[in-house]
Amino acid sequence: MFAVAACTALASFSALAAGNVLRVSAIPDEAPTELQRKFKPLGDYLSQETGMKVVFTPVSDYAAVVESLATGKLDLAWLGGFTYVQAKLRTNGTAKPIVQRAEDAVFTSRFVTADPSIQSLQDLKGKTFAFGAPSSTSGSLMPRYFLQQAGINPEQDFKNVAYSGAHDATVAFVAAGKADAGVLNSSVWDKLVETGKVDPDKVHVFASTPEYYDYNWTVRGDLDPELTKKLTEAFLKLDPANPEHKAIMDLQRASKFIPTEPQNYEGIEAAAKSAGLLK
Structure with missing residues (x-):
């Protein structure tokens, strides 16, 4: 049992x-x-x-x-x-x-925002940003790696870096205005949209990472x-x-x-x- x-x-x-x-x-x-x-x-x-x-x-x-x-x-x-x-x-x-x-x-992470002025990774400079947990592959490590590949150093280029602790919490941070943008894994994002726990007209995806295991x-x-x-x-x-x-x-x-x-x-x-x- x-x-x-x-x-x-x-x-x-x-x-x-x-x-x-x-x-x-x-x-x-x-x-x-x-x-x-x-x-x-x-x-x-x-x-x-x-x-x-x-x-x-x-x-x-x-x-x-x-x-x-x-x-x-x-x-x-x-x-x-x-x-x-x-x-x-x-x-x-x-x-x-x-x-x-x-x-x-073939996993990916999604960068999300409620700010219409953010349309690309380069637009994140000077903004506040939320990762998930520090040890999260899809909520921290790989998005950070791909940001660096795009010439962005979070600690230097972002106004502030926060760690929400979990993927769903990152979306809540962004939706509540606690961060201008954030990143979470694609699977949790899709689930939040499907279950109506996030309004994609208010919080939307503006970039995705390349695929990784x-x-x-x-x-x-x-x-x-x-x-x-x-x-x-x-x-x-x-x-x-x-x-x-x-x-x-x-x-x-x-x-x-x-x-x-x-x-x-x-x-x-x-x-x-x-x-x-x-x-």
């Missing part, structure tokens, strides 16, 4: 370390209640496929997910590309990405290989032609899941080093 633990304390993981329990978490790139809602049907499915009790525990920051994978308090985690790179380095290369959505192989599901390096295989196969056999599977995939905003590998994230690691975020 699927269980969702609402407690955010990482200490709760240790109590679940023994027994037939699959311990799962995700980077907090959206509100904890939204992450739980999106995960529940997937958790039910993974429980059926593995025969294990699945416990999802949201955490307060990105670093907590990385540290919990490294210390064996998590078995499986939903990571952004940069967070995976951090987990790889923290675990001496043992953390293993197993699958990603097809969409994650992003999110994946990663297992801790010493997870039982048979369990890793079961989890990988479970994701790969999700079929949108199956109504139950489609409901799971719609919440994950996935057309299908595909295998992934560490080499896919070498570009992100290079971008992080270029930005001075990794030694």
